[in-house]
Amino acid sequence: MSFPWARELGALLLVALASLFLAIFIGHVPWVLMGGLFVYAFTGRYQLNRLREWIIMHPAGAPPDLPGAPGEIANEVYRRERELERRRDRMADVLQQFQRVSAAVPDAMVVLFQEGHIQWLNPAAERLLGLRSPRDHGVRVVNLIRNPDFQEYVARGDFSQALTLPSPIAGERQLSAQIIPFGDSLRLLICRDVTHFAKLEEVRRQFVANVSHELRTPVTVLLGFLEALNDPGTSCGDEWQPQFELMYEQAQRMQRLIDDLLVLSKLETSPPTSPEEPVKVPDLLWSLKRLGETLAGAEGPEIAIEADASLALLGNAEELQSAFSNLLSNAVRHTPAAGTIRLWWRADEEGVKLSVADTGEGIGPQHLGHLTERFYRVDTARSRAGGGTGLGLSIVKHILQRHQARLAIESRLGKGSTFTCIFPESRMVRLS
Ligand SMILES: Nc1ncnc2c1ncn2[C@@H]1O[C@H](COP(=O)(O)OP(=O)(O)OP(=O)(O)O)[C@@H](O)[C@H]1O
Ligand SMILES: [Mg+2]
Numbered sequence: 001m002s003f004p005w006a007r008e009l010g011a012l013l014l015v016a017l018a019s020l021f022l023a024i025f026i027g028h029v030p031w032v033l034m035g036g037l038f039v040y041a042f043t044g045r046y047q048l049n050r051l052r053e054w055i056i057m058h059p060a061g062a063p064p065d066l067p068g069a070p071g072e073i074a075n076e077v078y079r080r081e082r083e084l085e086r087r088r089d090r091m092a093d094v095l096q097q098f099q100r101v102s103a104a105v106p107d108a109m110v111v112l113f114q115e116g117h118i119q120w121l122n123p124a125a126e127r128l129l130g131l132r133s134p135r136d137h138g139v140r141v142v143n144l145i146r147n148p149d150f151q152e153y154v155a156r157g158d159f160s161q162a163l164t165l166p167s168p169i170a171g172e173r174q175l176s177a178q179i180i181p182f183g184d185s186l187r188l189l190i191c192r193d194v195t196h197f198a199k200l201e202e203v204r205r206q207f208v209a210n211v212s213h214e215l216r217t218p219v220t221v222l223l224g225f226l227e228a229l230n231d232p233g234t235s236c237g238d239e240w241q242p243q244f245e246l247m248y249e250q251a252q253r254m255q256r257l258i259d260d261l262l263v264l265s266k267l268e269t270s271p272p273t274s275p276e277e278p279v280k281v282p283d284l285l286w287s288l289k290r291l292g293e294t295l296a297g298a299e300g301p302e303i304a305i306e307a308d309a310s311l312a313l314l315g316n317a318e319e320l321q322s323a324f325s326n327l328l329s330n331a332v333r334h335t336p337a338a339g340t341i342r343l344w345w346r347a348d349e350e351g352v353k354l355s356v357a358d359t360g361e362g363i364g365p366q367h368l369g370h371l372t373e374r375f376y377r378v379d380t381a382r383s384r385a386g387g388g389t390g391l392g393l394s395i396v397k398h399i400l401q402r403h404q405a406r407l408a409i410e411s412r413l414g415k416g417s418t419f420t421c422i423f424p425e426s427r428m429v430r431l432s
Contacts, residue, residue, distance in 0.1 A: 352423045
């Protein structure tokens with residue numbers, strides 16, 4: 001028997017004993033006993049009613065002073081109520097803190113449901129994106145940010161990279177937007193004002209383009225004269241011949257650098273050409289093979305073609321030719337005469353692919369992530385001696401980006417390398 005029950009029983013026995021004691025003096029034992037029990041039952045009901053009244057009418061106030069079980073219930077209810085109140089206060093504090101922080105954050109933050117409907121947004125989202133809270137809650141974000149690139153970004157579902165887009169309410173401002181999935185099915189859209197960086201980037205591009213452009217003419221003139229002086233028939237004397245040869249070589253290198261920088265600038269600044277034409281890649285590969293064979297010389301590696309003749313690619317023929325020839329010239333330069341270079345054109349579940357695979361010297365894994373950076377060369381001296389500028393793979397990367405394609409590089413030292421351009425299936429054209 002638990003303690004409260006023992007106490008209740010004790011109280012009942014006490015009332016019965018007191019009634020019995022009274023009955024001994026005044027007689028009428030049953031009536032006195034009944035009266036005693038009635039008083040006992042009534043006070044119990046009375047306390048219960050006080051408890052009920054307190055719970056219904058004043059749950060926030062201190063509990064009434066009640067004896068026995070009703071008193072214990074009242075104290076327990078009061079304790080729990082206080083505990084709940086403390087938790088509520090803590091939650092309110094956290095919420096207030098979060099609201100203050102989210103209001104102070106300069107980046108726009110929008111919480112989206114998986115289908116892209118807006119659940120919540122901070123004040124910066126109103127300033128940068130023109131969204132309104134709570135008016136836009138529940139509306140699909142692509143219906144409010146009506147930028148085609150953004151709509152494609154959301155539809156594609158690949159959020160590994162950020163997207164740069166103009167602000168929907170102030171077109172001169174540039175935003176960098178990225179979606180971060182979190183929880184079970186929520187997404188956080190973060191937009192940062194990158195106008196300043198975009199301007200700096202524009203200044204850098206313009207500077208490189210202008211410098212390259214300005215240097216082009218003087219270098220061409222120098223090259224012309226050096227070519228003439230380099231001619232054994234000139235009167236400069238044989239003792240100067242080695243110096244002129246060196247100057248001529250270096251001037252040629254400068255010209256290549258300037259040409260490559262200009263190509264890069266053009267790729268960075270000009271919009272992708274449209275409409276694009278179906279490029280017959282197999283024909284392109286055959287002409288590249290001839291070019292590669294000339295570059296490699298009679299003793300060079302064998303160049304083989306494996307191409308699906310029914311597959312064409314929607315794109316810019318000139319740019320694609322430049323990208324593929326860059327990959328082929330690299331392969332020729334880094335494959336020994338006994339090796340093989342394979343040009344492989346096909347479609348699979350990943351998209352349409354052009355691979356340039358060689359059995360050459362290969363590249364160490366530590367270099368693979370850097371190869372498309374400007375001026376990055378595994379062996380700078382060797383690349384220079386071979387006429388390389390270190391800009392070839394940057395040009396390839398830019399051209400592929402303009403075709404929504406990417407470059408995959410696989411390589412093993414001493415075994416060879418495979419550079420694969422992977423184009424989206426939407427660019428594939430089947431020739432009948
Ligand atoms: N097929 C390959 N095999 C081995 N190394 C390669 C291959 N392709 C590229 N590389 C390495 O990657 C570096 C960068 O290549 P990239 O084409 O950008 O520059 P480059 O060939 O040196 O100069 P450029 O192409 O501008 O004339 C090269 O210097 C070379 O070290
Ligand atoms: Mg190259």
